[in-house]
Each structure stands twice: as C-alpha cells, then as structure tokens.
Amino acid sequence: MSNTNIKPKDQADRFARAREMQSLALLEDYVEMIGDLIAELGEARVADIASRMGVAQPTATKAISRLKREGLATSRPYRGIFLTDEGAELADKVRARHRTVVEVLIMVGVPEPIAEMDAEGIEHHVSEKTLKAFEKFLRDSQKQ
Amino acid sequence: MSNTNIKPKDQADRFARAREMQSLALLEDYVEMIGDLIAELGEARVADIASRMGVAQPTATKAISRLKREGLATSRPYRGIFLTDEGAELADKVRARHRTVVEVLIMVGVPEPIAEMDAEGIEHHVSEKTLKAFEKFLRDSQKQ
DNA sequence: TGAAAAATATAGCCATTGCTATATTTATTG
C-alpha cells in the first residue's frame, strides 16, 4: 500500500500548505535572529545577521528588504535593523516555538545536539494545533 | 535570554544544513508521489503527478527534469515516468519516514488530520538519528 | 582631520520553482 488513502485534492492542498509555510520560514529565521542580536548587543547589524545566518552580506540585505516590505522590520541606510511591534511579536513566537520543538525532541529521545539541529528545519512546519499538543505533552511529562 | 548560547559559526552551519535539507524536500516529495502512482496505477503520468502535487503541469515536468538529472527517474517524451533503483529506494525511505513522523506526532497527542498535515513539511527535516530515536520511541510506547 | 579600514548598498549573475500561453504529439472515436 502507498499511504493512508488520502484524496488527491486534499493531498494537493497539503503540499500547497507546506510550500506556503516554507515561504514563511526565512522571514521567521531572520526575525528571530534580529531579535536575538538586539537582545544581546543592543542592535542588529547586517554584517552580524549575515554571518550568523551563514550567508553573504548582500543576501542578508536582500532578506531584510523583504522583512521591511512585509512590515516586520525597519532600518535606515548604513544603520542597524530594528523590529516593528509585529516583528518583535513574531520573533518571540518563533523563539518559544523553537524551544518547545527542541524540548519535545529531547523528550522523545533525540540527543540534544541533534535536536537543536533538526529543530531548525522542523519548527517552521509546526502548526498552532501541533504546538498546543507539544506544550501539553511537555506539561504532562513534567509531572512524571 | 535569547537561546542556548550557541556559537555563531555552529548556528550558521545549522542554517546552512536546514537550507540543504530543504532543497532535497522537493525531490523527495516527487519521488514518493511517483512511487505511489506506479503502485496504484502501474505508471506515473505527468498530469497525475501535477494534479496530486497541486502544481501546474509544466511545473511538474520541470521537477521531473531535475529528478532525471539527479538520476532518480527516467522517462521518454510523452510517456510515463519511472523511478531508477536509487529513486525507488529513496521513495521507500521517504514513505517510511513519513509514516513514522505521523505516528510520533499522534503519539505525542497531535490530532491525526493535523499530524498528516504537519508531517508533510516536518518529515524533510528529520535526520537519520532523529528518525532512529522516533522509531525507538514508538517501539517503547507500543509495549506500554 | 584626513587616510585607511570597515560596513553597507547596489548591480548583476545564476538556479530554482512557480505560473500562463502555446506548440506538438499521442490517443480516441465517429
């Protein structure tokens, strides 16, 4: 047998949704990174963002343009990048979700460094409902 | 605090790795789909692949070109698509991993339809080691 | 303060993954 006999249309929708979530992943990563840098260093510079994201500086600049276009960040030429209220909110959400995903993976038996690695990709595909289930799972595990 | 105090270089590597896994995701999805269609209908036609993937037909054709280039599939013009040994092997691996991810999500308390949805994106970021941990988790859960 | 260094922006390239429109081939059927 192939899979759980899903209707072709539903499956197409599922793929479309995964593609959509993936297109948000980059925004989420940058916003979280900018939030981290501001928390650590007081501001987020393009050079730091680029080096921590593991991309060339112009790649980071371009991504930041997209963040600005989407209303998540602001900046003036040759200056640091800052988050809008919406951006900061997203950063917090993403950071919390990341931690939850890592904790769940660890709880399930994934070695911590591996959990950190895999969470980086997984987190962007964890829906609100799955996140809620993860949180409950962790709470229930806490009390033995 | 921001995160678990990871070194910038390690973090960059982590992002680079997530990007790389993402670039394999599309190949994995198509290969699995082609495998499913062959199992169900005896052959995989471009039109069926496209409609089940939720993309336009030329998009599927282009993806198939990449599969062929990567040695995962074969085809002759205006004919069905077939998997190479390597492609079939990958399809099996992907299908099994998908099931495992869904089962783990369900075990953790995610409602089944949501588990199916989210697994579509998550699966591509589950490393070998995490997969092994998932399998052990499921085995251990089986026997209460 | 003015020259050198560092940071940022910009230009322009490439590959990928979508799309629509249209040409071509194959299959169907009157």
Added chain:
DNA sequence: CAATAAATATAGCAATGGCTATATTTTTCA
C-alpha cells in the same frame, strides 16, 4: 482514417534566495 480531444513539451515571465564584484558611506585612528 481523419478529426478531435487529451496529454505533454516548450517558451517565456516573475519572485526568491543564493553568489561575487564593486561603489558608497561610516567609523576608526595615526
């Protein structure tokens, strides 16, 4: 068996997200 229908291929466009090379601005410091 020829006309039509269906499937596939191809051309070409747009947005993303990488890159290098280079121009511009800001910062540093001798």
